[in-house]
Amino acid sequence: MRSALALLPVPIFLARLTVAHLAAFNKGMYCLNGTVAGQPDVNSGDPVTPLWNLQQSDYWFHHVNKCDEFPPAPGDFLELPAGGSFTVEVASNQGLTTLTDGGKHTSEWPDGQNHPEDYSITNLAGAPLSPSGCIRNPNMHTQNQSMAAGTAFAIAYVSDISQVTPDNLVVFSVRYNTPWKRVTSYDVPANMPACPEAGCICAWNWIPNGCGEPNMYMHGHKCMVTNATSTTPVAAPKPPVWCEEDQSQCVQGAKQVMVWNQAEGNNIAVTGYDLAGDHKSPAYNSKCGFKDGAQNDIFGNASNGTSSRKKRMTHKVKRAGLFF
Ligand SMILES: *[C@@H]1O[C@H](CO)[C@@H](O)[C@H](O)[C@H]1NC(C)=O
Ligand SMILES: *[C@@H]1O[C@H](CO)[C@@H](O)[C@H](O)[C@H]1NC(C)=O
Ligand SMILES: *[C@@H]1O[C@H](CO)[C@@H](O)[C@H](O)[C@H]1NC(C)=O
Ligand SMILES: *[C@@H]1O[C@H](CO)[C@@H](O)[C@H](O)[C@H]1NC(C)=O
Ligand SMILES: *[C@@H]1O[C@H](CO)[C@@H](O)[C@H](O)[C@H]1NC(C)=O
Numbered sequence: 001m002r003s004a005l006a007l008l009p010v011p012i013f014l015a016r017l018t019v020a021h022l023a024a025f026n027k028g029m030y031c032l033n034g035t036v037a038g039q040p041d042v043n044s045g046d047p048v049t050p051l052w053n054l055q056q057s058d059y060w061f062h063h064v065n066k067c068d069e070f071p072p073a074p075g076d077f078l079e080l081p082a083g084g085s086f087t088v089e090v091a092s093n094q095g096l097t098t099l100t101d102g103g104k105h106t107s108e109w110p111d112g113q114n115h116p117e118d119y120s121i122t123n124l125a126g127a128p129l130s131p132s133g134c135i136r137n138p139n140m141h142t143q144n145q146s147m148a149a150g151t152a153f154a155i156a157y158v159s160d161i162s163q164v165t166p167d168n169l170v171v172f173s174v175r176y177n178t179p180w181k182r183v184t185s186y187d188v189p190a191n192m193p194a195c196p197e198a199g200c201i202c203a204w205n206w207i208p209n210g211c212g213e214p215n216m217y218m219h220g221h222k223c224m225v226t227n228a229t230s231t232t233p234v235a236a237p238k239p240p241v242w243c244e245e246d247q248s249q250c251v252q253g254a255k256q257v258m259v260w261n262q263a264e265g266n267n268i269a270v271t272g273y274d275l276a277g278d279h280k281s282p283a284y285n286s287k288c289g290f291k292d293g294a295q296n297d298i299f300g301n302a303s304n305g306t307s308s309r310k311k312r313m314t315h316k317v318k319r320a321g322l323f324f
Contacts, residue, residue: 020138025097025099034070035065059259149209150284152204159199166239169203174186214281235254240282
């Protein structure tokens, strides 16, 4: 089969890359091949666009361009080995991952280009700076690897994406200093219980630390826990809080995905400056109480006695009135 990439006029493809941001690509993702029914786009950038100042119904699972309406092929899941790790491809376009053309257009980096190993605003090797003085290509919203804010995967133990709410979506894995390279791995807690037979719903999340519009990223995946041995469910998650200056103030246990700078549904607010002297920006790192790697404290009745199942039902009722 001829690749659609080869047929695209080069300038158009490059033009798309310069505006692109990032998403985590894999076969279990929603809106693989884009968001036009019947017209697979193997150079889709649909999941990578930032979310800013949107209604909840639009930012949630990137509904703003209908990403959530295009599930992966039946049987394709992002597999999460309990106690192990999994990899995804962080990229600015599907065409720059192994999902397209057998990976012919990939590099070590999310933009398919080559960059120095210690790529930074002081080691650009000819690449441009962004208008905000950060790395521009790929659009990683950072000055260097150590400033990269961190990204996270969250899971909801439901199989229907429309059943996922802020109250049942739990952050289970964090990778500090990402997004950075294309192939990125995340660790899975050993105690992750199995999903329902039709799988779970996962979300990839990122809030960059400045370097442009203060937006957020979220998109969906069908996922499945493999090698599960524990049956204790995940606890109902709580909204994280900023706790950089005093780690004793961090929220312990299961935490929600952070919603920031949207038109509604924000669950974290910050004011002032962080310890580095920059405007505070919530992040999937220690500033908001997230440890690097598997989040091992998310199970059981960590939120005071109520069983997770009972809690979930309470939230379902609440959701009918408050959410969507
Ligand atoms: C994506 O497009 C490729 C190439 O047309 C096709 O082989 C694959 O089945 C498609 N997958 C989905 C989920 O649409
Ligand atoms: C599952 O567990 C078995 C036995 O403990 C182990 O050999 C195997 O590597 C595990 N598989 C994964 C995907 O982690
Ligand atoms: C990364 O960038 C920040 C902000 O520009 C800077 O303070 C820091 O020294 C840099 N770190 C490295 C390792 O280059
Ligand atoms: C859950 O509650 C039971 C009974 O109160 C307690 O024994 C157990 O340690 C709790 N587990 C967690 C993870 O809090
Ligand atoms: C449980 O409730 C007590 C009293 O309301 C509170 O102090 C404590 O922080 C709670 N623990 C957790 C893990 O939510």
